[in-house]
Amino acid sequence: MTTTAATRGDRRISPVFLGIAAVTAVAGWAVWTGFAGATGFAVFLFVTGAWIVSLCLHEYAHARTALHSGDLSVGAKGYLTLNPLKYTHALLSIVLPVLFVVMGGIGLPGGAVFIERARIHGRWKHSLISAAGPLTNVAFAIVCTAPFWLDALDGVPLAFQYALAFLAMLQVTAAILNSLPIPGLDGYGVIEPWLSYRIRRQVEPFAPFGLIAVFAILWIPGVNIAFFNGIDALLGVLGVDDVQRYCGYDLYRFWRAFFGEQNPGCAVG
Template identity: 50%
Template sequence: MTGYDRPRDPLVLGVPRAAFRPSAIFLALVAIFVTSGVMTWNRFGNVRFDVFLFVVSGWLISLCLHEYAHAVVAYRAGDRDIAHRGYLTLNPLKYTNPLLSIVLPVVVVLLGGIGLPGGAVWVDRHAIPGRLRHTLVSLAGPATNVLFTLLLVLAVRVGLGVGGPLEFWAGVGLLAFLQLTASVLNLLPVPGLDGGNMIQPWLSPEYRRMYDLFAPYGFILLFALLWSPRIGNWFFGAVFDVADFLGLPPQLYVLGLELIRFWRG
């Protein structure tokens, strides 16, 4: 997600190269993802725990890349201060509150199998000229989720034909499903979420003031919408329909969700 109107840094200096280097935390997540993937493929030890590490680390990596996409497009669009805030280092701890950015999305994944939007990149919109650029900044994050969805579905469809451990492909299938749910959620026109932020620059001043009033409560609005049986059924029905259209086997991501709940034995 993206946030706006955070005060600008009082002094902007040249951006050091360190501001663009991947953080140690992100590199550690990549190492865990690769290692757990190899462990899952070889059914090393407790394969359910292997899949858990594989899916959770992969999901966290996608969260980092989602927010990085927002940040790098904002940087190229004119917000040079964003580099000083650490958003270009792929460090998940930089994306606002770690509880909302990391812990809550992971808990929702484990309990409900939903790719909940995570952290937020604060963008100084006064430094970015033009409504189209603002829309592109907000679009950049969901675009990464859509891209990951397509790549993971392709990997599943090719991989199932090639063969290999079912547990591994169940993990990849679950990651694809999480990316799909994240894509749909992030594109909903809810104030404060990426879908809403994409249209916010194009609203009239009156509607923009109303939008800005509700934007801080975007997460609450999202949960309220999904809690409604009618809207919740519509949302999940749409996600399942898209998954079927893409050729993602439902039994695969259902198995993946069961596997990552390793504590059930």
């Protein structure tokens, strides 16, 4: 009886996650209705909340796949509750990704759940565990862009369209960047089981710096321009134009309005 109760508790959705989801929903309603005229702040709360929700789902996907692959320890660690406070690296998993969004409009999940790899047998299982996170971002991106490529935007307020466009951009960048075969990112985790032991040992010391290195490289002007041109092209295929994405990011940085820095071309009312 005790074991069953503990197992259920390990998988019960955390009140912390439910609280974040509730704030996101209320903020989304405020963006849609233009409540109290605080559209920029509402967009900030909505996109940030939805981004954190997607981060939780990203890490949950890793943990859930690991559970079904043989690592039964993920439940006791709280990874199946969707509670961001239970992740191994809260700074890398939540704080830094949110800062990346605020500073550069870049969606990049960090390291998070600790998987006991020794419990899992089979290279394909290890690869699938790593791939589960980026695939979650892909699914999130499809949901965010669906109103655009389904041409279902009639009646949708401009502010909400812009917020969805910016959120979609974050999910697309997260899926692409985190799929790069760079130590510390999920893309490397996908190929790591297929590398020789010698190569894995040589690469291992660099894993903690992979995330920071990618973000630093993206600050190089030429790289940044080329990268976002590619993102704009991909979003264009999905029906989201660069103006919608740009206006979403402009509204997201609501504090710029106090200094008269927001683009008047992105006005929604």
